[in-house]
Amino acid sequence: MKHLLGIQHCTASDLERMIELGEAAKRDRGSAHSAHAKLLDNQVWGLIFSKASTRTRVSFEVGVREMGGTSLYLSARDMQLGRGEPIEDTARVLGRMVHGAIIRTFEQSDVETFAKYSGIPTINALTDEEHPCQIIADLLTVRERFGTWEGRKIVYLGDGDNNMSRSWMWAAERLGFELVIAAPEMCMPSKEYQQQFSSGHVTFTGDVESAVADASVLYTDVWVSMGQEDMEDNGREAALQAFQVNHEMVKKAADDAIVLHCLPAYRGKEITAELLEERQQEIFTQAENRLHAQKGVMQYLVRG
Template sequence: MKHLLSIEELTREQIEKIVDLAILLKKDRKASPQVLAGQQWALIFTKSSTRTRVSFEVGIRELGGQVMFLSGADIQLGRGEPIKDTARVLSRMIHGAVIRTFAQQDVVDFAKYGTIPTINALTDDEHPCQILADLQTIKERLGGWEGKRICFLGDGDCNVARSWIWASARLGFELVIGAPKAFQPQETFMSGVPAGTVRVVDDPVEAVKGCDVLYTDVWVSMGKEAESADRIETLRPWQINDTLLKQAKPDAIVMHCLPAYRGKEITDEVMEANADIIFDEAENRLHAQKAVIVEIVQQAS
């Protein structure tokens, strides 16, 4: 494992190893292995962030490294200088790159032409770090994902939903994508996914029946602001509220990758009732990402 570009590229064994290591790293942060001692890593973000930036900065430092932050104003990823040239230049100066941007191809090209570990911290296509943290949370709370039914509600064609689909394909748990037809995974994407991986449902009550985990994300992702009013109106029936939650298993947990827009994709009441889980999930970004870095560095040595 030289890079983390997508859940699609990971094997079952790699995912399980990262999740197990993340749980161990969480138990004693002071004992974090200093695998990045003497190294300088760069966070290259053309999309703004709170949790991703903080968790990676803290994680890299806890692993003994130094970190610099480069925003869209500092580096024009994919605009002006070609990605392959940027990757070659930075590879001679830093030891690893964490990239949060729009196009998945930018991250792929950076990894291809660079000579340093490259981590996808979010693109429009995938959000692998989030799903690894989510899987860690489910293992901590439910003992694992085997035999569990997970339901993603809302925009079923977003980056988080796509990464969940690949996680299901690799790990074999039951995944339901609950979304109105206009927001269901595109056929061009699903054509590359193994048959039987996911069940797509266009009725919210049917979607959550028998589910162990209800998961949602923002309805208006960055870059979709012009569609805000239409999205909110179409997705309103898919809000996680007390009424919908009663249709799932009695002990079902609710997860949200944050930021949460209370009153839209989730009610304030449900958010608060599941706050311990949701904010554990947020914290686990730190531990899962540290596990990814440790795995990459150790395999390279």
């Protein structure tokens, strides 16, 4: 039984294989003879979502359908989970009725518990801890543009302690590319968390100038993650202003640098409106690649 619970749980070969399958899915989309066209025939996959979604929901629903299966959307408020049923019981029930589960929720432990008790392939479609599906699409995008991530410097700017930054850290640790987390001190992960990345592939800095110098990828995300909108600011947004992705920052990066954003974007905050529009081809290709990456993930979990 294979699951995608987080990049931390993956090996380098797991990641490579899912990306390769995603690339093939993109190349072969629409072909009745593709390796995945009928893979989910007569299968129903449950999408269990406690958080709002655009790209994740659409990409998985379309992906399941294009692979011959049917998706069943289940929001938490429509299920007994919303009334306090233990995740273990929900998992045991759904594991007898559907063939796979795609879960977008708050607690990482909920996804891991579901996988343990359901007996079906389980995909983390976002938790507060990690967003592995986005990272696989991002790595697919980087390789599509440069041919490899080896020898490329990827810089993550903004909130250095959210699900996206943590997933990037684990990806760099597993695959061995250079990742720089550039963030104000108040937005950095704890020292204990940072100490898990001792290989030298991941560095943490508050120096924007050195971070973006010669970077191949400038990557950013919203400054306030979903579910944290009521968090007190305490000077956080003011500190993050220096890490906004803008034209001046791009000038300091490598000549062929790309700009990526996992969306949704708040123009004028983590990225300027002008730069987002200028680089929209890169950013929306990245968004499209969610569909192909999800197909690669499902194919890997079902077939290997």
